[in-house]
Amino acid sequence: MNFRVAWILAVFIAGVVAAPSLKASTVTFTYAGEDVGSTTVSGSGSFSYNGSLATIGLGNLTAFNFELDLSTPATSPNPVIFDFTLVPDLLTFSATVSGGDITALSLSTDFEGAANTDNFDETQKDLVINSLGTGGADVQTDETDLTRIVAYDTGTITTQGPGAPTPEPSTALLTGGAALLLFLRRRNAQAPRA
Numbered sequence: 001m002n003f004r005v006a007w008i009l010a011v012f013i014a015g016v017v018a019a020p021s022l023k024a025s026t027v028t029f030t031y032a033g034e035d036v037g038s039t040t041v042s043g044s045g046s047f048s049y050n051g052s053l054a055t056i057g058l059g060n061l062t063a064f065n066f067e068l069d070l071s072t073p074a075t076s077p078n079p080v081i082f083d084f085t086l087v088p089d090l091l092t093f094s095a096t097v098s099g100g101d102i103t104a105l106s107l108s109t110d111f112e113g114a115a116n117t118d119n120f121d122e123t124q125k126d127l128v129i130n131s132l133g134t135g136g137a138d139v140q141t142d143e144t145d146l147t148r149i150v151a152y153d154t155g156t157i158t159t160q161g162p163g164a165p166t167p168e169p170s171t172a173l174l175t176g177g178a179a180l181l182l183f184l185r186r187r188n189a190q191a192p193r194a
Contacts, residue, residue: 024048024062025162027095027102031068031127031137033155041139041153043068043127045084047093058093061086066109068125068139082125083115102159105132111142129157 026048033041045066049056064086069079084090089109096104108128114120122145129137139153 024050025052026063027159027161029066029102029105029157029159031066031139031155031157033139033153036070036153038072040071041068041155042071047086047095054097056093056095056097058090061090061093064090064093066127068127077116080117080120081115082112082120084109084112084127097162100163102132102161105129105157105159111140125152132157132159 026046028044028046031041031043031045033043035041043066045064047061047065048063049060050062051060053060064084066084068082068084070082071079089112091108091110093107094104095102095106106129109126111124111126113124122143124142124144126140126142127137128140131137134156135154137155137157138151139155141150141152143150
């Protein structure tokens with residue numbers, strides 16, 4: 001291996017070391033709603049994105065899911081479940097990360113019928129998050145038979161994650177480092193001794 005090839009290898013290794021970690025980050029969140037009559041409204045979900053971002057938009061997401069549960073005593077099924085996914089349900093999304101914590105979150109989903117019963121096909125639900133403050137999120141009902149959208153519940157979102165980014169050594173870095181050490185050892189072995 002000549003000096004030029006070794007130089008290219010060293011520059012490649014330096015680039016791998018300097019590159020930001022593309023480790024996927026995941027944030028979990030919960031929705032705690034107000035009771036609607038005898039119905040308890042709650043939900044949980046998560047979203048994932050690659051890299052170390054301070055601002056996350058809809059195009060940065062690699063995954064999104066949210067399950068809204070409406071629990072009413074002595075009804076079947078209990079709870080009634082509404083499932084939301086990245087495609088096609090998530091319409092808007094924006095989040096801000098600072099110090100490893102989500103400091104701002106806003107999103108809106110499309111309306112969905114219940115996943116486990118046909119009873120809610122004409123009163124579909126959505127999720128709208130405007131802020132992480134108390135009462136910063138709400139669930140709305142699309143009453144298709146009455147052609148109107150009404151507020152169903154107001155709640156609060158809490159988040160956990162993604163945590164501080166932690167760079168990890170990559171396979172390319174370890175392989176490149178080993179090749180560089182082998183090159184330097186061979187070069188020192190071939191050098192003329194005085």
